[in-house]
Amino acid sequence: MxxxxxxxxxxxxxxxxxxxxxxxxxxxxxxxxxxxxxxxxxxxxxxxxxxxxxxxxxxxxxxxxxxxxxxxxxxxxxxxxxxIGFVFQNSNLIQRLTALENVCLPLLASGASRDDAEQRARRALERVGLAGSVIHRKPHHLSGGECQRVAIARALAPEPxxxxxxxxxxxxxxxxxxxxxxxxxxxxxxxxxxxxxxxxxxxxxxxxxxxxxxxxxxxxxxxxxxxxxxxxxxxxxxxxxxxxxxx
Ligand SMILES: Nc1ncnc2c1ncn2[C@@H]1O[C@H](COP(=O)(O)OP(=O)(O)OP(=O)(O)O)[C@@H](O)[C@H]1O
Ligand SMILES: [Mg+2]
Structure with a gap:
């Protein structure tokens, strides 16, 4: 291999x-x-x-x-x-966007349609244990661990x-x-x-x-x-x- x-x-x-x-x-x-x-x-x-x-x-x-x-x-x-996905010490999320929107962003930037980006973002968020209303919260309404999990989902979503x-x-x-x-x-x-x-x-x-x-x-x-x-x-x-x- x-x-x-x-x-x-x-x-x-x-x-x-x-x-x-x-x-x-x-x-x-x-x-x-x-x-x-x-x-x-x-x-x-x-x-x-x-x-x-x-x-x-x-x-x-x-x-x-x-x-x-x-x-x-x-x-x-x-x-x-x-x-390549990169996860840093600090989650570096965009504060004015929800968790879901943060994860969608790189997908939209690389040309995915809104529906496709959202589906993939939801899947990635599920893989890090985030689903339901929490994904519609902005970072300042999430714990540090949740923010870091959103950052992990953001790196995972494009399937690096x-x-x-x-x-x-x-x-x-x-x-x-x-x-x-x-x-x-x-x-x-x-x-x-x-x-x-x-x-x-x-x-x-x-x-x-x-x-x-x-x-x-x-x-x-x-x-x-x-x-x-x-x-x-x-x-x-x-x-x-x-x-x-x-x-
Ligand atoms: N931009 C820079 N300019 C000059 N020296 C640097 C720079 N970045 C890192 N160094 C030096 O290079 C060496 C390696 O730094 P690096 O940040 O890779 O270490 P690290 O193992 O990640 O440390 P830490 O566990 O503290 O994050 C260190 O001696 C550091 O001082
Ligand atoms: Mg270091």
């Missing part, structure tokens, strides 16, 4: 600072879930941003469904980005081949974190979408990830099936993470 995402030897430095990423390789197949973790500043967000070319890497390849995003023209890049998540639960209180992690786990375990999830939620990684990558100072220091990584870590950082998890 050809990978949905292939990253080879990726490197990125900001100015003269220490490299944010160096020699990073990644391979994600259809339906696979990869969790990327590591200490603050280790390059997690830089990796995700390079994949959609929100920032340009210094070197390396990033192949999304066969196309190298580092060499595409802007219009070709937009086309590839339409196949790849979803990138950057600490999707980091700004939620502990109760809401569980609610969003449950949705993420069910999405990770069903469907064909490949997922790269940046998170510090290691119990989630153990339950939902096919592969775990631990970054330290821009380099991969551990990778493998989560249980194996935590059972026999090879790096000092891996051992620290393993101890924290208290398996």
């Amino acid at each position: 050809s990978p949905v995402l292939l990253v080879e030897n990726l490197a990125k430095s900001y100015g003269k600072n220490q490299a944010a990423l160096s020699g990073v390789d990644l391979r994600v197949l259809r339906g696979e879930t990869i969790v990327v973790t590591g200490p603050s500043g280790c390059g997690k967000s830089t990796l995700l941003r390079c994949i959609v070319r929100l920032i340009s890497p210094d070197s390396g390849k990033i192949i999304v469904t066969g196309e190298d995003v580092t060499t595409l023209s802007y219009s070709q890049l937009l086309d590839v980005r339409r196949r 081949v790849l979803m990138l998540w950057d600490e999707p639960t980091a700004s939620l209180d502990p109760i809401l974190v569980e609610e969003v992690l449950d949705v993420m786990e069910s999405l990770a375990k069903t469907g064909d979408t490949a997922m790269v999830i940046v998170t510090h939620e290691m119990k989630f990684a153990l339950k939902a990830a096919d592969w775990l990558i631990l970054l330290d100072k821009g380099r991969i220091v551990e990778q493998g099936e989560p249980v194996k990584v935590f059972d026999c870590p090879e790096s000092e950082l891996g051992r620290k993470y393993s101890r924290l998890l208290d398996l």
